[in-house]
Amino acid sequence: xxxxxxxxxxxxxxxxxxxxxxxxxxxxxxxxxxxxxxxxxxxxxxxxxxxxxxxxxxxxxxxxxxxxxxxxxxxxxxxxxxxxxxxxxxxxxxxxxxxxxxxxxxxxxxxxxxxxxxxxxxxxxxxxxxxxxxxxxxxxxxxxxxxxxxxxxxxxxxxxxxxxxxxxxxxxxxxxxxxxxxxxxxxxxxxxxxx
Numbered sequence: 577x578x579x580x581x582x583x584x585x586x587x588x589x590x591x592x593x594x595x596x597x598x599x600x601x602x603x604x605x606x607x608x609x610x611x612x613x614x615x616x617x618x619x620x621x622x623x624x625x626x627x628x629x630x631x632x633x634x635x636x637x638x639x640x641x642x643x644x645x646x647x648x649x650x651x652x653x654x655x656x657x658x659x660x661x662x663x664x665x666x667x668x669x670x671x672x673x674x675x676x677x678x679x680x681x682x683x684x685x686x687x688x689x690x691x692x693x694x695x696x697x698x699x700x701x702x703x704x705x706x707x708x709x710x711x712x713x714x715x716x717x718x719x720x721x722x723x724x725x726x727x728x729x730x731x732x733x734x735x736x737x738x739x740x741x742x743x744x745x746x747x748x749x750x751x752x753x754x755x756x757x758x759x760x761x762x763x764x765x766x767x768x769x770x771x
Contacts, residue, residue, distance in 0.1 A: 585644025592648050595624060596655030604656035613736065614659075621663065622692045626652075630667035632674070635686030662694070665732035669695030672741040672757040681759050685739055688761070693738025698728045708743060708752045715744035715758060722746075724758060738762050 581589070599620055607614040621627060629645050631637020640648070645667070652660035666689065673685040689695060704710035713726025724744050728734075739761045747754030 581644040581647045582641055584638075585640055585647060588640075588644075588648060589651060591624070592626065592651050595620070595626075596652055596659070600652070600659050601655040604659055608658070617659065618662070618736075621659075626663055627666055627692070627694060628686075628689050629663075630670060631686045631689050635683060636690040637686060661732055665697065666694040666737075669697040669733065669737065669739070669741050672697070673759055676757065677759060684761075685759065688738040691738075694733045694736055696731050696733040696737035696740045698731050698734070698740050698742040700728060700730045702727055702729050708755055711743060711745060711755065713742070713744040714748075715746050715756060717746075722758060724760075 600617055603617060604614060607617075618627075625638060626648075628637040629640050629648060631639065633639035649660050649664045652663060670685055670689060673681050677685065685695065699708065699711070700706045701711050701713060704712060711726075713724060713728065715722040715724050722744075724742060726744065728742065731740075734740075739759060742758045742760055743755055744758060745754055746756045
């Protein structure tokens with residue numbers, strides 16, 4: 577597909593193609609066979625700042641426009657769809673924070689990515705798939721916090737994310753309009769409640 581991409585995007589396109597041809601394409605085939613997380617490849621991608629294409633410049637990222645970013649993801653996918661998915665899904669996990677998060681949350685989330693982290697968008701559930709109307713995860717107010725209850729599955733970057741944007745029902749009577757998105761950092765303590 578042809579794209580009219582920004583000058584900055586055009587400069588990156590050649591670099592991304594060279595990196596993917598040299599470092600991603602063949603190596604990822606082996607990682608697919610072994611089932612290992614290709615940490616070395618992602619460490620190199622982070623050094624190249626590929627993980628922060630969608631982080632706005634005002635928060636320390638590259639802040640590329642959507643068309644340029646799509647062209648770069650397509651180039652990555654030509655080498656390995658899994659590699660492209662991991663990089664692009666991190667941007668998807670950041671999007672709710674950029675759209676509706678507080679300024680403090682935006683700064684924290686972007687810093688975590690700029691510092692080499694990834695994010696995860698958590699919607700899919702067992703028995704519900706990616707249909708938000710069938711989701712069962714709930715969030716109940718408990719003082720100044722919320723307690724989330726439920727299960728998510730098939731979450732890209734779930735095992736390596738620095739933070740998660742988790743969809744949960746806060747008002748079941750409102751259907752999907754009663755769903756909220758929660759910013760949860762890796763390592764957030766879990767409350768333990770006995771029945």
